[in-house]
Amino acid sequence: MITTGTAKSWMENFKELILENKDELTTLDQAIGDGDHGINMARGVQEMDKMLQEKTFETPGALLKAAAMVFISKIGGASGPLYGSALMKIAAEAGDKAELTDQDLLACLDAGKKAVQQRGRAETGEKTMYDVWDPVVSTFRGEETIDWEALKTTAQQAVKSTVDMHAKKGRAAYLGARSVGHTDPGAFSSRLFFEALADAAQKEN
Amino acid sequence: MITTGTAKSWMENFKELILENKDELTTLDQAIGDGDHGINMARGVQEMDKMLQEKTFETPGALLKAAAMVFISKIGGASGPLYGSALMKIAAEAGDKAELTDQDLLACLDAGKKAVQQRGRAETGEKTMYDVWDPVVSTFRGEETIDWEALKTTAQQAVKSTVDMHAKKGRAAYLGARSVGHTDPGAFSSRLFFEALADAAQKEN
Amino acid sequence: MKKLINHVDNIVDEMLDGMTAAHPNRLRRLEGTTVLVRKDAPVTGKVGIVSGGGSGHEPAHAGYVGPGMLDGAVAGEVFTSPTPDQVFEAIKAVNGGKGVLLVIKNYTGDVMNFEMAAELAEAEGIQVRQVVVNDDVAVEDSSFTSGRRGIAGTVLVHKIAGAKAAEGAALDDVHAVAESVIKNVKSMGMSLSPCTVPAAGKPGFTLGEKEMEIGTGIHGEPGVERTDIKPAAETAEILFHKVFQEMNMQAGDEAAVIINGLGSTPLMELYVFHHAIDRLLKDKDIRVEEAVVGEWMTSLEMAGVSFTMLKLDDTLKKLLDAPSDTVSWKRG
Amino acid sequence: MKKLINHVDNIVDEMLDGMTAAHPNRLRRLEGTTVLVRKDAPVTGKVGIVSGGGSGHEPAHAGYVGPGMLDGAVAGEVFTSPTPDQVFEAIKAVNGGKGVLLVIKNYTGDVMNFEMAAELAEAEGIQVRQVVVNDDVAVEDSSFTSGRRGIAGTVLVHKIAGAKAAEGAALDDVHAVAESVIKNVKSMGMSLSPCTVPAAGKPGFTLGEKEMEIGTGIHGEPGVERTDIKPAAETAEILFHKVFQEMNMQAGDEAAVIINGLGSTPLMELYVFHHAIDRLLKDKDIRVEEAVVGEWMTSLEMAGVSFTMLKLDDTLKKLLDAPSDTVSWKRG
Ligand SMILES: Nc1ncnc2c1ncn2[C@@H]1O[C@H](COP(=O)(O)OP(=O)(O)O)[C@@H](O)[C@H]1O
Ligand SMILES: Nc1ncnc2c1ncn2[C@@H]1O[C@H](COP(=O)(O)OP(=O)(O)O)[C@@H](O)[C@H]1O
Ligand SMILES: [Mg+2]
Ligand SMILES: [Mg+2]
Ligand SMILES: [Mg+2]
Ligand SMILES: [Mg+2]
Incomplete structure (x- = not known):
């Protein structure tokens, strides 16, 4: 059950996790990208946090839409439009419901996943954040309640699966075969996104 | 007694000594100048050596004048005009004598010293090559024969005396008090110039 | 890291203000944005041209803003594509009634952010066309990947499309000549x-x-x-x-x-x-x-x-x- | 040392040929020298302006050769003043009959080498005047030393003296305006x-x-x-x-x-x-x-x-x- 409070914790947890892992994200992006993923995400979550301190929201959808707007206008790079579009669609799917059941939430996440796919023209196995979004959403879609520990594990394994992939999209694609052997930074931050949600939901229950 | 052959050995010895000490001269110039004195002098003596292989000369004066021309047109920087002008005046003083007595030679060196002073507007104690030229020439001027070992010692001590000087001319002057504690590179190469002469003269006798 | 800067967070901001301070007769910063436009933007009856991208590539792109080249340049954070709202501000500011061409370097981030800006502009009835520069042959071209990067060749797109726009050409014609540069x-x-x-x-x-x-x-x-x-x-x-x-x-x-x-x-x-x-x-x-x-x-x-x-x-x-x-x- | 070069001994030579190759309509290299002059040098009835110094300061000085600025630039080895014979070649090549101004940066080596060149030129009846730029206030000025260095302010001397010469002014007047820049x-x-x-x-x-x-x-x-x-x-x-x-x-x-x-x-x-x-x-x-x-x-x-x-x-x-x-x- 996701209330407006849970949505807020989700975003706050995401902020914490991003800031804790900022250097790690930067290091990952230096290996196969341009080294700014940690910086980009940190800028986004800090701006989002400021916004959350200032405004109050009636529904999870309203809160997530506001977060989407911050991500779109503050992150830039590849991750800004991707997280921004995903959250925008999640919020749209949430509509003005005051609470979301696990099933509602899975529909929201599915909309987010589709947004990442569409905006990034990403396919499975191309070594992008989609390789976390897709398995996480696909695994749990259709279930009545979410096993949050299992979801976290799925996300973690999905991140690991990117190591062996040969990048086809994003900057890592320029490396061709040299991208193999490295974790995709956006996949790593997406794991944090789902972990933040799981932690918020588990605390709620 | 300086014959054309002695003059040639002088210049050849100078070439050898400069090339042996090229890195040392560069290091000295990096400390208080712009780091090219070894490079400049090496370029000059190598070009001079080429010229000496190709041409033959009738008198010491003719040989030294040709060397002067090479120094003027190949070294550049501060040291080119200084060594060039000095050798030009030395050659002029030598005139077309086939052999120079020690007294003749001292008159030549005195003319060279004055050229350094004039071209560089240098005074004693300003931490330049003049601080070698001046004591070496002044010490032996007037003597009938030159004690070559004593001349070498004078030159060596003169170089050492530049360490404590506060530079007033040349690039080292920009350092002000910070120039104290370093050997002047041009003084060092001038010592080699006189050592080359001493070695040539001693071999002759 | 040895850099002549103040705080890392203010570099882009101070750089942009430094540019308008140095070139006050040429460049104007849109207030509250990271956009520099021609002093006289919008130029009525001329297609506007907007480029931009992450900062750190100077003089690209603001150094190319002026008569005969760009009308506006959007600066992102260092090596990070600017966001759609910033690009949108640039589009609005340079639209002289004949539409706006976006010159985008082929990076996923740039493409996505400029695309979102174009969507915003079109929703407001501004005619927008885009070209994506992909001149870097270091990376093999492939229809399975996002393709080749845009690098220094982009400046020639600015120059040539800018000259075409300065002639008073229509958006489609400016777009066509930009595509022809990109192809070659x-x-x-x-x-x-x-x-x-x-x-x-x-x-x-x-x-x-x-x-x-x-x-x-x-x-x-x-x-x-x-x-x-x-x-x-x-x-x-x-x-x-x-x-x-x-x-x-x-x-x-x-x-x-x-x-x-x-x-x-x-x-x-x-x-x-x-x-x-x-x-x-x-x-x-x-x-x-x-x-x-x-x-x-x-x-x-x-x-x-x-x-x-x-x-x-x-x-x-x-x-x-x-x-x-x-x-x-x-x-x- | 990581440099994009071939052999260290050929850098200046290849740089100069690279410059004329890049700008064949603007620059000409005097054969067998390290001097670049305006394509159309000497310009009859105009005071010629020559500057130069060690290489490694590019675009100074050849980047400033052309209408309205310098007529010739003499390149020495890296950080080493060029020799008098090279400067003399430049003077001869740009003398359009109204004399030549030498713009020298205040370094002992530059001053001595240019001075010797001026002596050679005067011996051949070419009217030569010199200015010595000493804009660097980092070093205290003193009449006991060789004084302050010439640095980037030199470019303004090129620009302003060059403009004066382009007006057809006499050597003394070009010299005077150059001195006035140096003073200020x-x-x-x-x-x-x-x-x-x-x-x-x-x-x-x-x-x-x-x-x-x-x-x-x-x-x-x-x-x-x-x-x-x-x-x-x-x-x-x-x-x-x-x-x-x-x-x-x-x-x-x-x-x-x-x-x-x-x-x-x-x-x-x-x-x-x-x-x-x-x-x-x-x-x-x-x-x-x-x-x-x-x-x-x-x-x-x-x-x-x-x-x-x-x-x-x-x-x-x-x-x-x-x-x-x-x-x-x-x-x-
Ligand atoms: N086309 C794409 N589709 C999905 N995700 C993508 C795409 N391109 C890049 N990404 C994700 O974005 C991450 C990089 O984000 P970031 O470093 O912030 O942006 P940039 O690559 O512009 O510097 C990658 O690790 C990858 O997960
Ligand atoms: N005004 C001067 N009078 C006499 N010697 C000088 C003068 N200026 C410089 N020198 C000598 O020249 C040396 C430097 O020569 P070099 O490094 O070849 O030239 P540059 O200083 O132009 O790089 C100094 O160490 C000093 O001995
Ligand atoms: Mg990145
Ligand atoms: Mg030196
Ligand atoms: Mg980036
Ligand atoms: Mg030097």
């Missing part, structure tokens, strides 16, 4: 040292004392191979041949050439490099009226160079030679 | 990293990871002090105040300003630096129409910046704004 321009770079994104505080990659990287991108993205340092002439040959083999050029053809320093490579070395390129051009009997040698699209303080060649026809040549009056590119 | 121009630099003379193969000095040097010359000659790295704004203040206190300027005066990158400092940082300078100018109410920000007189790949200010009067301003068409400085 190829580039490739190499680097001797990495660069440090200020906020990251450490170099993006490392190269050994005797190593060089061939095919590096302008964000330090790796290229084709890492090798021992080669002489300038050999390096020129590698870049030239890779670029040339991707072009459809014959003896007697005319080309424009850019020798682009990536940041800390002295002009002295760029001319030494061009000396080698010049011979290769003569070997192939390619005519170049005047080579453009300098820093046009940099990568912070990276040491290295990129080589760009554009095959010219009469139309492109006329537009390339047309007057332009920007901070970093003056002609005529 | 002051500069000072700083560095964050050293540079490596190619033939030396190792850096000219060392700076700690957290150190900067204030007052560095363009050959890496040390300056006033070595301190911990300071923010750009504070660095700007130090250079600005030192320069300003040596000038006779009042509120409301007009100035020309050059922000000069020494080699590897990105344009981004130069604009951040100018952002701070702009405030200081406004504080003192000094008017600057357009600041000149970029690389104008470099020191190989040194990181750092120099600040130059020229007090303008109506004459100097008119000449500064006059047209010039050189590779690196285009106006009007």
Whole structure:
């Protein structure tokens, strides 16, 4: 059950996790990208946090839409439009419901996943954040309640699966075969996104 | 007694000594100048050596004048005009004598010293090559024969005396008090110039 | 990291204000944005041209804002695409009623953010068209990937599309000539040292004392191979041949050439490099009226160079030679 | 040492040929020399202007050869004054019958070599006058020493004397206006990293990871002090105040300003630096129409910046704004 409070914790947890892992994200992006993923995400979550301190929201959808707007206008790079579009669609799917059941939430996440796919023209196995979004959403879609520990594990394994992939999209694609052997930074931050949600939901229950 | 052959050995010895000490001269110039004195002098003596292989000369004066021309047109920087002008005046003083007595030679060196002073507007104690030229020439001027070992010692001590000087001319002057504690590179190469002469003269006798 | 900056968070902001302070008669910053536009924007009856991207590539892109080139440049954070709202502000500010062309370098982030801005502009009834520059032949082209990067060749798109727009051409025609440049321009770079994104505080990659990287991108993205340092002439040959083999050029053809320093490579070395390129051009009997040698699209303080060649026809040549009056590119 | 070169001994030669290859309609190399002159030199009835010095300061000086600025530039080895015979060749090649002005930077080597060249020219009946630029206020002025160095302010001497010569003025008048620039121009630099003379193969000095040097010359000659790295704004203040206190300027005066990158400092940082300078100018109410920000007189790949200010009067301003068409400085 996701209330407006849970949505807020989700975003706050995401902020914490991003800031804790900022250097790690930067290091990952230096290996196969341009080294700014940690910086980009940190800028986004800090701006989002400021916004959350200032405004109050009636529904999870309203809160997530506001977060989407911050991500779109503050992150830039590849991750800004991707997280921004995903959250925008999640919020749209949430509509003005005051609470979301696990099933509602899975529909929201599915909309987010589709947004990442569409905006990034990403396919499975191309070594992008989609390789976390897709398995996480696909695994749990259709279930009545979410096993949050299992979801976290799925996300973690999905991140690991990117190591062996040969990048086809994003900057890592320029490396061709040299991208193999490295974790995709956006996949790593997406794991944090789902972990933040799981932690918020588990605390709620 | 300086014959054309002695003059040639002088210049050849100078070439050898400069090339042996090229890195040392560069290091000295990096400390208080712009780091090219070894490079400049090496370029000059190598070009001079080429010229000496190709041409033959009738008198010491003719040989030294040709060397002067090479120094003027190949070294550049501060040291080119200084060594060039000095050798030009030395050659002029030598005139077309086939052999120079020690007294003749001292008159030549005195003319060279004055050229350094004039071209560089240098005074004693300003931490330049003049601080070698001046004591070496002044010490032996007037003597009938030159004690070559004593001349070498004078030159060596003169170089050492530049360490404590506060530079007033040349690039080292920009350092002000910070120039104290370093050997002047041009003084060092001038010592080699006189050592080359001493070695040539001693071999002759 | 040794940089002449104040706080890392303020670099882009202070740079933009520094630019308008230096060039107050040429450039204007849209308040509250990271957009610099021509002092006199919008120019009524002229297609507006907007480019931009992450910062750290200066003089790209604000150095090319002015008569005959760009109407607006959008600056992102260092090496990070600007956001859609910023691009949208630029579009609105330069729209003189004939629509706006977006010149985008082919990076996923740039493409997505500019695309979202175009959607916003179209929703407000502003006619927008886009071109995506992908001149970097270091990376193999493939329909399975997002394709080749946009690098220094982009400046020629600015110049030529800008000249076309200055003639009063319609948006479709400006778009068409930009596409024609993109089809005919190829580039490739190499680097001797990495660069440090200020906020990251450490170099993006490392190269050994005797190593060089061939095919590096302008964000330090790796290229084709890492090798021992080669002489300038050999390096020129590698870049030239890779670029040339991707072009459809014959003896007697005319080309424009850019020798682009990536940041800390002295002009002295760029001319030494061009000396080698010049011979290769003569070997192939390619005519170049005047080579453009300098820093046009940099990568912070990276040491290295990129080589760009554009095959010219009469139309492109006329537009390339047309007057332009920007901070970093003056002609005529 | 990582440089994009072939053999260290050929750098200057290949650079010069690379320049004429890149700009064949502008520049011509005098055969067998290290002199580049205007394609159309000598210009009959115009005073010729020759500058030059060691290489490694590009675009100085050949980048300033062309209509409205220099007629010839003489290149020495890296950081080494050119020899008298080379300067003499330049003088002969640009003498259009009205005499030749030599613009010399105040270094013992340059002064002596140019002086010897002037002696050779005068012996052949060519009228020659000289000015010695000494704008660097880092070093205390003193009649006991050879005085202050010439640095980036030299470019303003080229520009203004060049404009005067282009008007057809007599040698004495061109000389007088050059002296008036020299009297009114002051500069000072700083560095964050050293540079490596190619033939030396190792850096000219060392700076700690957290150190900067204030007052560095363009050959890496040390300056006033070595301190911990300071923010750009504070660095700007130090250079600005030192320069300003040596000038006779009042509120409301007009100035020309050059922000000069020494080699590897990105344009981004130069604009951040100018952002701070702009405030200081406004504080003192000094008017600057357009600041000149970029690389104008470099020191190989040194990181750092120099600040130059020229007090303008109506004459100097008119000449500064006059047209010039050189590779690196285009106006009007
Ligand atoms: N086309 C794409 N589709 C999905 N995700 C992508 C795509 N391109 C990049 N990404 C994700 O974005 C991450 C990089 O984000 P970031 O470093 O912030 O942006 P940039 O690549 O512009 O510097 C990658 O690790 C990858 O997960
Ligand atoms: N005014 C001067 N008078 C005499 N000697 C000088 C003068 N200026 C410089 N020198 C000598 O020249 C040397 C430097 O020569 P070099 O490094 O070749 O030239 P540059 O200083 O132009 O780089 C100094 O060490 C000093 O001995
Ligand atoms: Mg990145
Ligand atoms: Mg020296
Ligand atoms: Mg990025
Ligand atoms: Mg020197």
